[in-house]
Amino acid sequence: MEGEAAAAKPKGRLCVICNQKRAALKRPKTLEQICRECFYAVFEEEIHRVIVDNQLFKPSERVAIGASGGKDSTVLAYVLSELNRRHNYGLDLFLLSVDEGITGYRDDSLETVKRNEIQYGLPLKVVSYKELYGWTMDEIVKLIGMKNNCTFCGVFRRQALDRGAALLKVDKLVTGHNADDIAETVLLNILRGDIARLSRCTSITTGEDGPIPRCKPFKYTYEKEIVMYAYFKKLDYFSTECIYSPNAYRGFAREFIKDLERIRPRAILDIIKSGEDFRISTSTKMPEQGNCERCGYISSQKWCKACVLLEGLNRGLPKLGIGRTRGANHETSKSIKQRNGTTDSIQSKQCGSLDF
Amino acid sequence: MTSFRLVGVISIVTLIRSFKMLMFFCLFLRGGLELLCDSVKIHNVDLEPENGEKQLTMKHLLSWVRTNLIKERPEMFMKGDSVRPGVLVLVNDCDWELSGQLDTTLEDKDVVVFISTLHGG
Structure with missing residues (x-):
């Protein structure tokens, strides 16, 4: 570290991969200090490896990307279309958005998705709660108030994505759930004692027996790296809280995960590993699907x-x-x-x- | 001397700046943090280092931001004397985890970016 370059630039440490450029971030996964260009390369390569090792896609499949306009799905759309080109996956990619009907929140983020449609050249399909269920979230909140409305939104969104995927006639649906999200869900399912979901939530692909399997290419990708990637690449994403209820219970798990990450960033991958290794005794009665x-x-x-x-x-x-x-x-x-x-x-x- | 290079600063301010050793920073709030500051994303600020020193630490800057910039829900931005876990900090486009976090020393005209990872997704 005390070479001539370091002496010339006292403020910058060198990237441990290329040893030439100034390091721009510390990777939470490995604690390595790396420069921007090496970061792009390892970030994309790791996702490519996850896709290949887990056989997430087959050539010529139609794949919908669940796109909210937020950081995760925006980076997913960008990286996936990039990898599709670079490694010839042969995928037909689509953007799929759900319009919950939340004025001042979703209408703004949908504008972001519409820009992404043009920027990445991916066809966009929007399905709305209003057309699927006859209710917008604004109308639901007017009826039921601010409490519990996340229950409606969450349940409806899950189905809405499936229906949109069916309309697009895609073979698979990918979502931007990242490692932090999954660790958080593992903890929540433990706290709730929901062993059925606990055993499912760490699977990289789910619903293979159903009509449209879902997968999470960012299962092992840290939120910090996704945000850094979006920032350095100047990707256009929308970030704000939903105007209805900040989902307090999940918030506690989220904060706990972030506190853990600060002390020991590997903790996030460790929690996912624990979730994966979790086995349910065969005598336990599971709910039948x-x-x-x-x-x-x-x-x-x-x-x-x-x-x-x-x-x-x-x-x-x-x-x-x-x-x-x-x-x-x-x-x-x-x-x-x-x-x-x-x-x-x-x-x-x-x-x-x-x-x- | 370097103060003359600043954009849009009238001469009187420049005089005070060089006299009082003010330091200029450009702060960016992103990823939803701007909502805590009336949705203003870019803040150009002048700060005076303590005891006439030439530099200032991130710790000092953070407490200044908390007192002077954040208008609501400071707990979304800070926890203890640091940023809330999940808020990323970049000093001149470099992760502050590489420069000593709270002990990072700032120089005149440094650019500091705060990005929340806690909003939306």
Whole structure:
């Protein structure tokens, strides 16, 4: 480190990879100090390795990128289209966005996605809650207030992405979930005692038995590196909080993960590893995956969560389906069974239009 | 002397600057942090180093930013005397983890970027 270059530039340490340029960041994963160009190279190469080693794609597949306009999905769209060209994956890439109908939040971030469509030359499809469910999030919040609205949004978004993917006739859906997100989800599932999700949440590909498998190419990619990459490459992304509820519970897990990262950045990968190595004893009864009787979407209950929530909204009983999942689900399906006679009078949004 | 190179600074200010040893910094707030400062992303600031020293540390700058720039929810920006974990800091486009974080010394006309990784995704 005390070579002539270091003496000439007292403020800059040299990149440990090329040993020529001034280091621009410290990698959380390895603690290496590297320059911008070497960072681009290792960042992209690692994602390429994850894609190849896990056989995420097959040649000539149609792949939708779940695009919110935020940092993760913007970097994912950029890197994936770059790698697709560079390594001849032969993929047909699309951007898929969900419009939740949140004025001042989603309408702005959708503008970012529309710019990405032009910048990266990827066709964009937007599906909205309004057209899928008959409700915008603004309308839902007006009815149910600021509490619990994240439940609606989360459940609806998951299905909306699947439906959009079906409309685009894609073979796979990729999302920008990064290592920090996954570590956070592992912790949340442990705290909630949700072993079914705990065993699923670290899989790089999920839903392979369903119509559209989902995968997370950023499973091992640190949020810090994604943000640094976007910053150095001057990628155009949108960052703001949703105007409704900051999802407090997840926030605690998030803060804890970030505190851990500061002390020992490897902790994030270690938590993912623990989640991967987690095994459920064979005698444990797991919820069976079936299909929703109303819309056909995968569900472990009689009705899928989205249908239960929609039922509540349309009947003016928005509390239906909200609360602790354990037990609550059984109660709601019971109460729906009891009320089955009245279902045809309910002006409900058809959610069976998804071609499975 | 170097003060004359500054953009848009009238001569009186320049005089005070050279007299009081003010240092000029360009601060950027990104990734949602600008929302804590009335959505203003770029802040050009003049600061006076303590005890007539020629340089100033990030620790000093941070406490100044907290007192003078952040308008709401300072806990989104700071935790203890440092930035909240999850907020990235770059000094002249270089990760502050390479320059000693809070002990990083700043010089006149340094550019400091704060980016939150905690918003959206």
